[in-house]
Amino acid sequence: MPPRSPSPSPASPSSASPAAAPDPAAAEREALTVLLRAAGCVFAEDEAELILATARTPQEVADMARRRAAGLPLEHVVGWAGFHGLRVVVEPGVFVPRRRTEFLVDQALAAVPHASVVVDLCCGSGAVGAALAAALGPVELHAADIDEAAVRCARRNVAEYGGHAYAGDLFAALPDRLRGRVDLLAANVPYVPSDEVPLLPSEARDHEPLTALDGGGDGLDVLRRVVAEAPRWLAPGGCLLVETSERQAPAAVEAFTRGGLEVRLAYDEELHAHVVVGTRAAGRVR
Incomplete structure (x- = not known):
């Protein structure tokens, strides 16, 4: 899923340095990584990246995260596996x-x-x-x-x-x-x-x-x-x-x-x- 643009933040007074805008995509990635790590996924950060890159909607991200946390193989969750330079379809x-x-x-x-x-x-x-x-x-x-x-x-x-x-x-x-x-x-x-x-x-x-x-x-x-x-x-x-x-x-x-x-x-x-x-x-x- 492509990263979303940060939401606009309220204008700051001219005397203050502007605060960095929050990054929803980074927050989503971190939250997903925490969830997967808690479920025992050793490579939680990499798996979060794959799920976010594969899912087309926030609902698909949630569904994939739930299935992976329940113990399904990552390849069954995202629907494919990398093999010898190919992306191979792997069904449940x-x-x-x-x-x-x-x-x-x-x-x-x-x-x-x-x-x-x-x-x-x-x-x-x-x-x-x-x-x-x-x-x-x-x-x-x-x-x-x-x-x-x-x-x-x-x-x-x-x-x-x-x-x-x-x-x-x-x-x-x-x-x-x-x-x-x-x-x-x-x-x-x-x-x-x-x-x-x-x-x-x-x-x-x-x-x-x-x-x-x-x-x-x-x-x-x-x-x-x-x-x-x-x-x-x-x-x-x-x-x-x-x-x-x-x-x-x-x-x-x-x-x-x-x-x-x-x-x-x-x-x-x-x-x-x-x-x-x-x-x-x-x-x-x-």
Whole structure:
């Protein structure tokens, strides 16, 4: 919301120095910051700026502040998230793309810089697919998720790139014509072990779908399912990229190896991000 001009103040006697005019915009920003800080928002000042920049009316500011103070993720409150230089639409109830997942995008672009067929599996908002398409230029882009709300949101984000989004369980959602043609298969699978889901921050636990978080007993159930079927969908030289945790990385690498993929593990210290990259060798498919 653009800053409002200060209200005119009464004329002061000529013998007195004029007092500085009050700044309603600054007062509003400060009041919002105080409210958010009291609600436990660590970055209250930055969040106040985002809300004020996004809201179109004072009523929207009040509504957004109330929802954020009640614990909704900031991205659900303002309706978007910054991801790999894009403003990605994030609707209520949809998994919020994490900054560390930008590393997965960077690794995908480095692995197959001339990809023409891209699939974003377990797509959530479709942020990864949109970011890949934005960087690669014209591509055939497909996204899929088991959550209907995520698919509706992803359709909005991939539409700009001519992409398609489908609802369904992993590869079952994809058109069969993609088999053996996928250059980049990005799968940001859920990888939180089931018994650790209750330990997640309430923003994730209470406001994001369980299907986007719970990866089963050791957190790798969905990853193993993806790796088992991926070689049938990858083009020769095509890559599968999956995010995981430091603790799970060795088991994830082992799953990729068993799946017949040439595997390497990439790590970004600043983001504390781990990405397993598997390549289908030319002429090799199980």
